[in-house]
Amino acid sequence: MHKFLLAGVSVIALSLSAVQAQELKYPKGEGAFSWDALQTFADAHKDLSGQKLTVWGPWREGGDQEQFLTVLAYFEDATGIDVEYGSSENYEQQAQIDAAAGSSANITILPQPGLLADMASKGYLVPLGDDMKARVEAEHAAGSSFVGLGTYNDKAGAPTFYAVPYKSDLKSLVWYSPDNFADAGYTVPETMEDLLALTDKMVADGKTPWCIGLGSGGATGWPATDWVEDMMLRTQPADTYDKWVS
Known part of the structure; x- marks a missing residue:
C-alpha cells in the first residue's frame, strides 16, 4: 500500500514564520540535472514576485523538512514568491482549528484523505478547477487515481477536485534481520x-x-x-x- 500526502488548498492565509532564506542546494545549470523544466516553470510564473504563499505541513525537523525546504527554495527562486512554512506536533488538529476559524494556510499538506473529505464537506477547501484536474490526469501514470484521491464532496454534496498528491510512500513492508x-x-x-x-x-x-x-x-x-x-x-x-x- 502507498501512503499519500495530499496538498489541499485552504481558504484564507495563516500568519506563519517565514522560511529562512537559504542558498540553492544545487546551483542552477550545474550537476547531472536537466534544468529545462525549472526554467520553463520560471518563465511561466515570472510575474509573481513579491507575493506571499503560506504552507502548513507535517515536517518539523530532520531530513524530511530539509528536503521540503529545498523544494520551496527553488520555487521561491523561480517565481519570486515569498513562502512561509509552518508546522507543529499536532499539525493536523491545528489545521482543523485554523480552518474552522477561517485562518488556514493557503496550502495544507495532509496524509489523511478522510480529514480532507471532512474539511471539504464543511466548505473549508477551495476547488482546484478543471485545468489542474486535466494536468494531473495527463502528467501522472496514475493520473485518474490521483484525481479520484483528491476529489471529495463539497458542502452541497457535489464531487469536487480539491487536492493533488505531493508525495507517495510505499508502506506495509516487513523488515527483518x-x-x-x-x-x-x-x-x-x-x-x-x-x-x-x-x-x-x-x-x-x-x-x-x-x-x-x-x-x-x-x-x-x-x-x-x-x-x-x-x-x-x-x-x-x-x-x-x-x-x-x-
Whole structure:
C-alpha cells in the first residue's frame, strides 16, 4: 500500500514564520540535472514576485523538512514568491482549528484523505478547477487515481477536485534481520499461515516478533491504519473495504 500526502488548498492565509532564506542546494545549470523544466516553470510564473504563499505541513525537523525546504527554495527562486512554512506536533488538529476559524494556510499538506473529505464537506477547501484536474490526469501514470484521491464532496454534496498528491510512500513492508533469522533457524514465511506460525514460534522462544512505531502526537496510532487497510484489501472483497472507509 502507498501512503499519500495530499496538498489541499485552504481558504484564507495563516500568519506563519517565514522560511529562512537559504542558498540553492544545487546551483542552477550545474550537476547531472536537466534544468529545462525549472526554467520553463520560471518563465511561466515570472510575474509573481513579491507575493506571499503560506504552507502548513507535517515536517518539523530532520531530513524530511530539509528536503521540503529545498523544494520551496527553488520555487521561491523561480517565481519570486515569498513562502512561509509552518508546522507543529499536532499539525493536523491545528489545521482543523485554523480552518474552522477561517485562518488556514493557503496550502495544507495532509496524509489523511478522510480529514480532507471532512474539511471539504464543511466548505473549508477551495476547488482546484478543471485545468489542474486535466494536468494531473495527463502528467501522472496514475493520473485518474490521483484525481479520484483528491476529489471529495463539497458542502452541497457535489464531487469536487480539491487536492493533488505531493508525495507517495510505499508502506506495509516487513523488515527483518537475516543474521538474526539464521542464528535462530527461522525461514522467511511465504504465506500468511507461515507468518502466523512463525510469530507463534518466536513468542514460544521468548522473543518479541513485532515492532512498529505508532507515535504521532495528537494523531498517534494512524500508522497502524496502513496495516489494517492492507490486511482488509488482502483478505476481504473491495466492497467490504469501501463500506468500512465510507
